[in-house]
Amino acid sequence: MDLTSLVQGGASGALLASLYVLVALGLTIEFSLLRIINFAHGDFYMLGAVAAYYLFAEVALPFPLVVVVAAVGGVILGFLAERTLFRRFHEDLLGAFVLSLGLAWVLEMAVVGKFGAYPKGLPPVVAGVSRFGQVAISNDRIMVIVVGSLIVAAISLYVTKSQVGRAMRAVAQNKDAAALLGINPVFVGTIGFVLGTALATLAGALVSPIFSVDPQMGVGLTIKAFVIVIIGGMGSIPGAVLAGILLGLFEGVGGIYVDNAQLAVLEFLVIILFLILRPKGIMGSAEA
């Protein structure tokens, strides 16, 4: 086995892992608090990337500002989506799923109408390539891996140490008991949804210089995020982080040896096996 290509694969894996974890975190938080699966989650990621395309490639705002604007946009979108659409579907898995399927469809088609159906690329943010011996990694990729990991660390810290984060975990484990301590589960759920959406749009903007921007980029990622949430244990944050890293590395390294379609089929078989052997996920215990 060739060590250089293995390390190169590992680097691609690290990139995928930071993306996967950012997106899966939001999905798992939403599930743990509201017991819904938001199928439009990946489309929020897509919206973040599309916004970054306009703001960075066309308006030429500085990239850090682009990412911040995308995250703030995600906060607003998430708040509106939760208030107007998802509020009535808390704890209604099928209903929320069908609703979000419609929302995903609408978002995607609306973007196709404005942006066009074909992928577009962004110019690099940090031009150039860094070399580590034989291995070359573009600076943009390093930027995404570093910034992505920092954000994941910050979110984990927020959820474990802050009073609101503690309240989120409490609502996820026992909603009635949380309410009896003065915690408003609906409010905490809204915070979680908004946080999840903002993470998705932020991720979209962050990776837009690397992956081309495309109205259909959301669906595939939604599925990936589901896989991660399930393998990590529905609703578990450390589980999602771990599973996201595993899946990213698996794809990064596996991508050296087989093509994408074969990888997808392989992944499917792994998931089926996993679900049969360990249906609650790596760290799962909070499934409703």
Add this chain to the structure above:
Amino acid sequence: MTSVLELDAVTVGYGRLTAVRDASLAIRQGEVVALIGPNGAGKTTLVSAIAGLLRPISGTIRFRGRDITGMPAYRVLELGLGLIPQGRQLFPDLSVADNLLLGGYSRRARPGRDSMLQKMLDRFPRLRERLRQRAGQLSGGEQQMLTIARTLMARPEVLILDEPSLGLAPKIVEEVAEIIQEISQDGTSVLLVEQNVPMALDLASRAYVIEAGEIVDRGSRDELLQRESITAAYLGITDDPGGAP
């Protein structure tokens, strides 16, 4: 004397099914009142409605003269009414410290939260030893102490305890009884829901009896202890050996 908590003809149900019919009761300042009755009589349903976890179908619930019927639980707590739910509803995957800190989440608990936390840890030293452990790993008795301490963090004026003795060893039941006595001596009014009638009547000055969703009897402890229906059914003072601990 005015009542701090007053229920007037409260009916609660699930869907089309009525679980509690026309329940009326009142608790006065500083009192310990017991609500006793067999399993499935509707006790938990009734206190869930008082605390705001369920919305009554009809009737009114007043807390310090204020109508709280149908108010959500998190707002009821802010007003000063705390419920310790049946079955030690902890957050099992959170640490003991996190569980206690969540007790200090409400606005009402925030001023002086740290000193309250110290007070709780002094009162329940075993929790101090286990602060970093997951709450789910505690013993049943420790879990009950933690649920009580957690709710006390918000300094409720009325405390409802739903079957605090359920599933605990007799020695721990005694400890729980002692704590309830202390809480009451601090001026908190207590509604104690129990199947363990000897314990309930030991602590309470008055009691209500609920059967099949209706309050069928009420009275002071001494009155109720005179009644054969109570002694036979709940204290086991007949030929029937079951029931009495």
Add this chain to the structure above:
Amino acid sequence: MCEGVEATPPGKLTAGSLPLSALGITVAAVICVALLSFPSLGGNNYQLRVASTLFFNVALAVGFWAVYLTGLLNMTQIAFVGIGAYTTAALAIHGHWSMWAAVPASVVAALVVGVVIGYATLRLRGSYFFLVSFAFLEVTRLFFTSFFKDQFGGTNGLTGVPRPPVLPVLGASVNLASPSGYYYLTLGLMLLTVTLIWRIVSSRNGLVLRALSQSDSLAESVGISSFRYRMLIFLTSTGLAGLAGSIYAYMNLVVFPTDFGLTRAVLVVVYTVVGGVGHILGPMLGASVITVLGEWLRRFGTLEQLAYGLVLVVVMLFVQGGLVSVPGRITKGSGRLPRSVARTAWKVRLQAMSSAAWRRRREE
């Protein structure tokens, strides 16, 4: 916190099936006769083609609905349509199989894969099942895209499926490869689907499970295996999907991997939800309305798909029972489940709770 609801003693559960009145049967018979005679009464080719699409979509929606009733959002259905279509196309093109051999073989192929998938996934909880079924849909499409390219043609698909034969029916001859031939093929598919699904869903177990689709343990506590019932419904739906795929191959004479992707699967969800899940008429109505609407919307390009999404969101937010609930709402403001189902649900719930409470009391 469900104490206090143990009023009824454990009793016998009655069937309480959905009402199938004489009037209903008459109406159904009249509609069938009208549908059967439509081509000979001078429906033009365009109308016949739209009608065929409509029947096809109704069949898919009813098959999807049946699995939905057991609490599962089944995204595999379109994958099985694809498996049926590819089996037919490959056997007919490469193996020169006749229609009489290729159609049953396609159903069997769908069923064989269905048994494997069903055993692996039907015990899973709703959210897990949904994910796996979704992944299966994608993986099947990818499989036809990049595996066995000599047999399945990769992204170019399989072209040149032989036309279906001319059949002698009662002395006359029906050309199955004509618009009226396709009309009858899809009509047959729809009637078969509706009949089979209706029989299963309106059985006693079917009613109970519909009522309890959220709670397996409750269903099992009254002695009904939700796994076996789900398997039965899933396989019925899967076999019918394979049949539909086979007919699809004969109608279009070409099959592409993209024919069996997410778009079509989502459309089936739209049919069902827009029509309403409370009654079998819901998916039938939804598929009919949207198929006709889609013919009209087609001229607007991508706006067509945007419209589907919007319709789905609006229906979910404002007409939760779907179109089928609208007359009932206007007349009596009824709820979401038909009354017979709701009634069965309560009986079962009471029985389960009281027997649980009763067991508890005996143990004490």
